[in-house]
Amino acid sequence: MEISRPRGTRDFLSDEMKQRKYVENTFRRVFENYGYGEIKTPIFEDLTLFTMKSGEAIKEEIYHFKDKGERDLALRPELTAPVSRLYLNELQRSPKPIKMYYFGSCFRYERPQAGRFRQFWQFGCELIGGKSPEAEAEVIAMAAHCLNEIGLTDYEFHIGNLGIIRSLLNDAKIPADEQGQIMGLVDKGDVEELENLLNNMDISGSLKEILLKLIEIKGHNEVIGEVRSIIKKCEGAFKALDDLEDLLNHLETFGFTNYIVNLGIARGLDYYSGMVFEIYVHGLGAQKQISGGGTYNLIEIFGGEPVESTGFAFGFDRVMEALKKQNAEIPVEGHVDVFVAPLSSNMRKDSFKIVQDLRRDGISADVDLARKKVKKLLSYADHLGVKYAVLVGARDIEDGKVTLKNMESGNQELIGLDNLAMKLHDELGID
């Protein structure tokens, strides 16, 4: 019986892994250039970690199980909660701000479709204890920097601030559960349903009007003035708007201005407190969001002292999809640079010695292991995409020489074994 992959999972072959590695390494470089240090947390955690954050209902879409010690555990569905736990366990007394980044797979029991899998990868970061518009600006600039570095250009970067609408609702003494319903529809962008909902609630006509106007607003920093004129004497909302304006001004300084202010971003989750952002790439179907994040106060939920944090994550698989959609050039190198080919069967042992010498000299090299004929060997070397073939023949080896063949030009020369490694170092540009 043939055993197949579990639903919603994927196998990655080496060509695809090369592309993923390239993007992964690029992101790593950028994050580290911004002063972030990599952390790793367990693949599974106490189930409570996630239910505390997202409510009991989250169990529906989590892989969770009891271990042999009757502990309730869960495969992590995201990484913000584990990182917050790590902070509480290890880093509460460290100097702030703390900059951490992570890359790892997460698991959700959901129905798979394009861009949505049961095992997927997130690349993200948390900046803990540095709440300020400039901290937020730096995080946003870094996210954009990452996309820039991998050559992804066709995206929309939406920035909002939950404080504005939340303050308005709080001032009007709207109960928490009703606020949740409202924010849910705001996030969905379902204006019609939202209007229905507001009509059924005990909400003044003017507030209703303000809300409906606010969520429609999209644009660059010029919309700040527009928003200010709409909000009527709500101190909290003005404060949040000032923060947003401050953030946008800082973004200019950090060199990123390709954003869209969008107050319709709600990000569903309650713990987001201020700035929120989402990045979309069109043409990816329903799963067009490649990244999301914002400023939150999650640590308090887990019982720590209040610390404002800002974080975001890239949906790594969706970033890869977006790159493919955009036909972005992903630099991919061949497996090896050199192939060592014995020209007759009694030259095999010499070939093995030669290939090992090359490898010890730091040259990536492969050798015939399938006892193929010379023609097939060169054909195979061609398939590997090597730059050079070393042809080991009995006549040459007597003089301590081999033939070095440039696979691209077809030129070949006789070269002493003593000089082979040095010559290849020069030709391949290896230090």
Place this chain on the structure above:
RNA sequence: GCGAAUAUAGCUCAACGGUAGAGUAUAAGAUUGUGGUUCUUAGAGUUGCAGGUUCAAAUCCUGCUAUUCGCCCCA
């Protein structure tokens, strides 16, 4: 969790009720130690799985599984 489409060789697809084929990839060969082109040959499929209708099923029907597209949710 709900609705819809699809499932044939490693890959891309054909056959549309009457013996499963092509392209491509793979392997071997075209006389001694030379590739990317060409030619010859070969292997490769219980047609996703399990039932049903029929003299006869890849083809029609049902269920299951998987993938894809929406809804939902998110990354």
